[in-house]
């Protein structure tokens with residue numbers, strides 16, 4: 668696929684993630700279900716696609732002005748451990764969070780024009796196969812970021 672990714676935040680709500688189970692899953696780990704954590708989950712449950720940490724902090728502060736960055740990032744860590752979000756990296760290394768389930772993909776960034784594209788699993792298959800057979804290395808596709816120059820910028 669070669670369409671530029673939409674700029675972060677909400678596309679459409681994602682009804683297939685069981686957000687209702689989050690409070691009990693947190694408690695099962697001995698973690699408290701706080702208003703700040705509820706705000707993070709509220710915001711994520713209405714978003715799909717890519718959300719950066721700072722965008723999340725802003726959206727959470729609209730719900731709960733007391734939200735601190737450390738609470739948001741700690742909650743994201745927990746949700747990633749629970750398999751509800753995953754992160755990739757922007758061209759500058761910045762973390763971008765994906766709300767699951769979403770098709771697994773990596774990211775291509777053009778260093779000249781700054782546009783970004785998603786590397787679909789099918790496109791990544793050859794790279795994944797060659798690293799696996801050559802090195803026995805299992806690639807985490809959703810964590811792959813490739814920076815280069817796009818076709819337009821090369822011409």
Ligand SMILES: [Zn+2]
Pocket residue numbers: 717755765772773774785
């Ligand atoms: Zn992505």
Ligand SMILES: [Zn+2]
Pocket residue numbers: 754755756810
């Ligand atoms: Zn990472």
Ligand SMILES: [Zn+2]
Pocket residue numbers: 777778779780781782816817818819820
């Ligand atoms: Zn470009």
